[in-house]
Amino acid sequence: MTIHAITVLGHDRPGIIADTTARLAGLGLNLEDSTMTRLRGHFAMTLLCAGEATTEAIRADLEPIASDGTLTVTVYELPEEQAATGAGRLFVLSVHGGDRPGIVSTVTAEIAAAGGNITDLTTRLSGDLYVVVAELELPADADVAVLESAIRRVTQELGVDATLRPIEADDL
Amino acid sequence: MTINERVAAWTEAELGVEGKVLDVVRAPAQVLSVPGEDVDPTAPEIIQLAADLIATMRVSPGCVGLAADQVGVSARIFCVDVSTHVKTKTHHGTYVLCNAEVVEASRNEKAREGCMSVPDLTGDVKRASRLKVRGQLPVTGETVEIVADAFEARCLQHEIDHTDGLLFIDRVAGAHALHQRQTYL
Numbered sequence: 001m002t003i004h005a006i007t008v009l010g011h012d013r014p015g016i017i018a019d020t021t022a023r024l025a026g027l028g029l030n031l032e033d034s035t036m037t038r039l040r041g042h043f044a045m046t047l048l049c050a051g052e053a054t055t056e057a058i059r060a061d062l063e064p065i066a067s068d069g070t071l072t073v074t075v076y077e078l079p080e081e082q083a084a085t086g087a088g089r090l091f092v093l094s095v096h097g098g099d100r101p102g103i104v105s106t107v108t109a110e111i112a113a114a115g116g117n118i119t120d121l122t123t124r125l126s127g128d129l130y131v132v133v134a135e136l137e138l139p140a141d142a143d144v145a146v147l148e149s150a151i152r153r154v155t156q157e158l159g160v161d162a163t164l165r166p167i168e169a170d171d172l
Numbered sequence: 173m174t175i176n177e178r179v180a181a182w183t184e185a186e187l188g189v190e191g192k193v194l195d196v197v198r199a200p201a202q203v204l205s206v207p208g209e210d211v212d213p214t215a216p217e218i219i220q221l222a223a224d225l226i227a228t229m230r231v232s233p234g235c236v237g238l239a240a241d242q243v244g245v246s247a248r249i250f251c252v253d254v255s256t257h258v259k260t261k262t263h264h265g266t267y268v269l270c271n272a273e274v275v276e277a278s279r280n281e282k283a284r285e286g287c288m289s290v291p292d293l294t295g296d297v298k299r300a301s302r303l304k305v306r307g308q309l310p311v312t313g314e315t316v317e318i319v320a321d322a323f324e325a326r327c328l329q330h331e332i333d334h335t336d337g338l339l340f341i342d343r344v345a346g347a348h349a350l351h352q353r354q355t356y357l
Contacts, residue, residue: 161342
């Protein structure tokens with residue numbers, strides 16, 4: 001059993017997901033994890049598929065999807081690795097303010113410096129307003145107050161606002 | 173649910189002044205990001221601002237609450253009227269609160285929120301659906317407490333956040349909790 005990472009990116013139209021996943025199912029591949037979204041009119045998806053098909057076979061089978069030149073498809077085999085253990089604490093970081101280059105890089109650098117790992121991140125541009133929402137995991141021994149003040153310092157320099165909040169999961 | 177009869181009976185007629193429709197400020201305007209100043213509910217300019225907030229809320233389709241910073245004034249005052257909203261259970265009609273604060277909050281529920289100051293985005297936000305808020309009425313300055321539920325509770329928290337310099341963006345539940353608005357009111 002191997003895991004393949006497949007990306008499909010390009011001009012949005014109806015049927016991209018149906019077509020791609022039908023081809024993968026035809027190869028006996030199981031869709032284990034995926035993210036699919038539309039970014040400024042471009043459709044983007046990343047799929048992790050498990051199965052016995054070879055990289056070459058998957059590429060050949062998906063080739064017709066990209067044949068009209070509006071979509072780009074990539075296929076890579078992933079090495080076996082253990083999933084992250086997730087012993088840290090989970091947070092949501094919201095950043096919003098006037099659009100300018102460097103907001104994501106500056107803020108994520110502070111998270112990385114604190115040993116934090118970003119597990120999910122979305123940005124939205126709406127008129128002049130730029131919004132970043134990131135989910136991140138901090139090491140159990142990380143000093144949250146120090147990270148908060150570091151984020152406050154860089155966001156003040158950027159002229160944007162930031163809020164860091166713990167994620168509370170309700171076990172039912 | 174106990175309705176505060178004093179607040180429920182309040183109408184903008186108590187203000188005794190005509191409200192003007194003001195322009196609504198959009199993010200990333202700085203005024204939306206700073207905590208508002210405490211206000212004197214009996215001051216003539218605050219009474220006029222209360223009337224202006226209601227007038228602006230009335231002409232804005234779907235608007236159920238408006239805070240002073242949304243019209244460019246950094247002051248802790250907002251108006252609310254959720255009486256016609258489909259998600260409303262109990263409500264206190266139209267009213268204005270000055271220097272409002274949350275006293276008790278419980279029973280969190282997640283729902284999608286929008287804001288006139290962030291017109292193109294919506295977000296999933298967890299908020300208390302049972303809420304006790306303390307604030308002052310304009311003109312008399314009398315302190316009132318409101319126990320609100322469901323949509324009125326959500327609206328009050330959203331407006332009090334505005335008076336604290338926070339937007340719903342600051343409270344979205346996660347990276348997939350922010351959405352491009354698909355339909356406009």
